[in-house]
Amino acid sequence: xxxxxxxxxxxxxxxxxxxxxxxxxxxxxxxxxxxxxxxxxxxxxxxxxxxxxxxxxxxxxxxxxxxxxxxxxxxxxxxxxxxxxxxxxxxxxxxxxxxxxxxxxxxxxxxxxxxxxxxxxxxxxxxxxxxxxxxxxxxxxxxxxxxxxxxxxxxxxxxxxxxxxxxxxxxxxxxxxxxxxxxxxxxxxxxxxxxxxxxxxxxxxxxxxxxxxxxxxxxxxxxxxxxxxxxxxxxxxxxxxxxxxxxxxxxxxxxxxxxxxxxxxxxxxxxxxxxxxx
Amino acid sequence: xxxxxxxxxxxxxxxxxxxxxxxxxxxxxxxxxxxxxxxxxxxxxxxxxxxxxxxxxxxxxxxxxxxxxxxxxxxxxxxxxxxxxxxxxxxxxxxxxxxxxxxxxxxxxxxxxxxxxxxxxxxxxxxxxxxxxxxxxxxxxxxxxxxxxxxxxxxxxxxxxxxxxxxxxxxxxxxxxxxxxxxxxxxxxxxxxxxxxxxxxxxxxxxxxxxxxxxxxxxxxxxxxxxxxxxxxxxxxxxxxxxxxxxxxxxxxxxxxxxxxxxxxxxxxxxxxxxxxxxxxxxxxxxxxxxxxxxxxxxxxxxxxxxxxxxxxxxxxxxxxxxxxxxxxxx
Numbered sequence: 005x006x007x008x009x010x011x012x013x014x015x016x017x018x019x020x021x022x023x024x025x026x027x028x029x030x031x032x033x034x035x036x037x038x039x040x041x042x043x044x045x046x047x048x049x050x051x052x053x054x055x056x057x058x059x060x061x062x063x064x065x066x067x068x069x070x071x072x073x074x075x076x077x078x079x080x081x082x083x084x085x086x087x088x089x090x091x092x093x094x095x096x097x098x099x100x101x102x103x104x105x106x107x108x109x110x111x112x113x114x115x116x117x118x119x120x121x122x123x124x125x126x127x128x129x130x131x132x133x134x135x136x137x138x139x140x141x142x143x144x145x146x147x148x149x150x151x152x153x154x155x156x157x158x159x160x161x162x163x164x165x166x167x168x169x170x171x172x173x174x175x176x177x178x179x180x181x182x183x184x185x186x187x188x189x190x191x192x193x194x195x196x197x198x199x200x201x202x203x204x205x206x207x208x209x210x211x212x213x214x215x216x217x218x219x220x221x222x223x224x225x226x227x228x229x230x231x232x233x234x235x236x237x238x239x240x241x242x243x244x245x246x247x248x249x250x251x252x253x254x255x256x257x258x259x260x261x262x263x264x265x266x267x268x269x270x271x272x273x274x275x276x277x278x279x280x281x282x
Numbered sequence: 283x284x285x286x287x288x289x290x291x292x293x294x295x296x297x298x299x300x301x302x303x304x305x306x307x308x309x310x311x312x313x314x315x316x317x318x319x320x321x322x323x324x325x326x327x328x329x330x331x332x333x334x335x336x337x338x339x340x341x342x343x344x345x346x347x348x349x350x351x352x353x354x355x356x357x358x359x360x361x362x363x364x365x366x367x368x369x370x371x372x373x374x375x376x377x378x379x380x381x382x383x384x385x386x387x388x389x390x391x392x393x394x395x396x397x398x399x400x401x402x403x404x405x406x407x408x409x410x411x412x413x414x415x416x417x418x419x420x421x422x423x424x425x426x427x428x429x430x431x432x433x434x435x436x437x438x439x440x441x442x443x444x445x446x447x448x449x450x451x452x453x454x455x456x457x458x459x460x461x462x463x464x465x466x467x468x469x470x471x472x473x474x475x476x477x478x479x480x481x482x483x484x485x486x487x488x489x490x491x492x493x494x495x496x497x498x499x500x501x502x503x504x505x506x507x508x509x510x511x512x513x514x515x516x517x518x519x520x521x522x523x524x525x526x527x528x529x530x531x532x533x534x535x536x537x538x539x540x541x542x543x544x545x546x547x548x549x550x551x552x553x554x555x556x557x558x559x560x561x562x563x564x565x566x567x568x569x570x571x572x573x574x575x576x577x578x579x580x581x582x583x584x585x586x587x588x589x590x591x592x593x594x595x596x597x598x599x600x601x602x603x604x605x606x607x608x609x610x611x612x613x
Contacts (some may be wrong), residue, residue, distance in 0.1 A: 104332030128350035
């Protein structure tokens, strides 16, 4: 009797799992499927390709347009992530470990920025960046990305830092380790997972942005892939760009899928710990 | 610690400068022993280090947001069209009058409000269901969590293209289900698709925030309620919901403000056609397509004010439960 109910319960949960998995994957599979269709079968309305081809991928990697955008996306997201995590870690360490006036103000300001409507910055930043010569450059995008990633980094990292048993550092020093050794051997390994998780979350945020990317760039010099997608043409100007857009979309989805597959646990713990425990 | 031989006077002034004694409770204990000089050398070093560590982050955040928003208030008081730069002049609140009497603005405002309310309401229900599933499922917990993270992580524009092609007549598997009509060319169906895309993309985020709240519900309490004969629904409404209230409010606040910024999906799905523009879309069009900095900035300021009001109302509703506030632990 007892085993029967657990089996039935398991089946019920399993069914719900399947619904979620299907619902989550269908749009991704659909765009991947489109990217493998030949031009002739592209508009056949079938979910799976009848004829498979890699031509769409060859097309996008044969043009400078996509490769430039990809380099921009990767470079800008990596630099912004690095800076945001370093600055965020410094602030988060201070927030979780030190007592100083103005701490609450900082937490409040970052909360405000997390809620800030980005579009409100588009007009002034457009004008300011034009005057400073930052318009359509990497730093012109990196700066706003850092700004909007910082609250995320600070929250997630302070939640992680609060869980680190800092007394171990003292213990190591009592056992004769120098300050540097205590940090390198004891604290750094404990803090690394939190830093890594935060870096993933921040990277996803920067990788995702569209509004700044399309407003603060105007050429291939700094246009990232999400912005470049809407300017895509096919192999020639007169060709339907659908296949090329889908192939490019799949390429920029790959890192996200890899992160999610390999670091699901970390991402979930990062997002949930920053949110409520604070 | 006894080396603390700095002139007592200096310490006293430093102490007097301390603003309002916000952390009074904590220092009071430590200071008890040495009431005269509560700010030891250590304490001051700690403060200096704290400020030093926070300064870069604070500086970047303030420079990139506070200054531009003030600058955009200044721009919004001018006639400033980049196509006619010589006509630039200070015109007071004229831009505000122009925008606030413009039907496009109010249509966009209505669309944004509608999308915000409908998507957040649906996401709350679906997100709660997904959170319960991710938290309590007996099988495949890892798989379902991984699957849920896909919409969260995927680039919004990519997902938007996927939905767009799915609803394109001829190409799309969904459009063909509805006898090949073109839903993205009509207003009501376009709005429905925009909302569908938003809900698909952001329900997992809502669910993750709610799951953080679920983790706080004590398992014993649920068992006790169960033993006392409470049904599943009663356990949910009487035990879980009250414990989760702060998490729910945080999730609602974040999603509401995020939904109000809706831009990417509309840009790709309809480009704002058939009166489906959101306020963000309209501000973008006035700025980048229209190159009208004055009007664009006016809309920026109005959107900022609206968001500030929404945030204020929420914070009034749940006060200190805001994420990151230290009071969280003392509750």
